[in-house]
Amino acid sequence: MKPGDPPAPWGWAGEVCVRPEALPGELALRLPFAPRWRAEQIAGCFVLVRCSVESTATRTLDWGLYRRRALAVTGVHADAEGTELRLWLPQDPDPGHGWLARVAPGDRLHCLGPWGRGYRLHEQTRHLLLLAHLAADPGALARLLPLVNPTLDRGGRVAVVARVAGDGPGGPLQVPLPIPVEVRVAVDEEEWLGHLEETLAWADQVCGEMPMAAWGAVAETVRRVRFRLDEGFCQMRVAAEMVCGTGGCLACVVSLPRGGFTRACVHGPVFDLTWFA
Numbered sequence: 001m002k003p004g005d006p007p008a009p010w011g012w013a014g015e016v017c018v019r020p021e022a023l024p025g026e027l028a029l030r031l032p033f034a035p036r037w038r039a040e041q042i043a044g045c046f047v048l049v050r051c052s053v054e055s056t057a058t059r060t061l062d063w064g065l066y067r068r069r070a071l072a073v074t075g076v077h078a079d080a081e082g083t084e085l086r087l088w089l090p091q092d093p094d095p096g097h098g099w100l101a102r103v104a105p106g107d108r109l110h111c112l113g114p115w116g117r118g119y120r121l122h123e124q125t126r127h128l129l130l131l132a133h134l135a136a137d138p139g140a141l142a143r144l145l146p147l148v149n150p151t152l153d154r155g156g157r158v159a160v161v162a163r164v165a166g167d168g169p170g171g172p173l174q175v176p177l178p179i180p181v182e183v184r185v186a187v188d189e190e191e192w193l194g195h196l197e198e199t200l201a202w203a204d205q206v207c208g209e210m211p212m213a214a215w216g217a218v219a220e221t222v223r224r225v226r227f228r229l230d231e232g233f234c235q236m237r238v239a240a241e242m243v244c245g246t247g248g249c250l251a252c253v254v255s256l257p258r259g260g261f262t263r264a265c266v267h268g269p270v271f272d273l274t275w276f277a
């Protein structure tokens with residue numbers, strides 16, 4: 001946001017809308033206000049969505065699914081009718097996610113956010129490397145999408161190194177990437193590390209959606225190729241359970257390798273890799 005822009009409301013009710021080009025698993029909400037966020041400013045952030053439809057007629061709510069679900073931002077889209085915020089809805093057995101998958105166009109969902117520390121795209125970044133582990137998480141690349149167009153718009157280039165399941169479909173092809181984006185797909189760990197090694201020297205900045213178990217290998221490869229891991233070079237988003245989203249409940253704590261814990265909702269969910277390696 002620019003200085004002087006009005007702050008976005010803390011809580012708001014978004015109207016579920018249908019986007020023909022939406023990815024499977026994306027939830028699009030029409031915003032009741034005109035936000036000044038740019039996509040890259042909220043990439044990696046999360047929105048706490050109430051699992052209950054807000055009825056303006058009866059003002060009644062179903063509190064059966066009390067806890068809000070934290071959904072990651074996949075994009076923000078403005079047109080003549082207003083602005084939509086797109087969120088990633090995991091397709092898993094969670095009852096809240098299942099409930100949200102059944103909402104209908106026109107339903108109004110109460111939301112808080114976007115919150116959290118997201119990816120920080122540096123002004124000078126022209127070569128952006130995105131790491132997505134689609135075998136572990138089908139939404140990994142979708143959550144990195146808000147970083148793609150802003151990088152291309154400034155004359156930069158984007159490369160994706162994606163790890164897909166050996167017997168699965170070509171995961172990245174399910175996500176509509178702009179033509180200039182270079183995509184490298186690996187079906188096993190060795191191939192994936194090979195692509196990483198080849199692209200790291202080219203990259204100005206790396207943003208990743210990888211399981212924490214893989215962060216050590218990424219850090220080690222960065223040190224091998226670039227001799228050191230500088231702060232600001234590589235950022236990773238942690239998959240933590242968010243409940244309150246404000247630092248109060250400790251549901252989202254992640255342990256730090258040097259000892260102690262941190263709360264992903266206030267200090268993350270995107271972390272600099274130097275915190276963990």
Ligand code: FES
Pocket residue numbers: 241242243244245246247248249250251252253263264265266
């Ligand atoms: S979600 Fe409650 S402390 Fe982070």
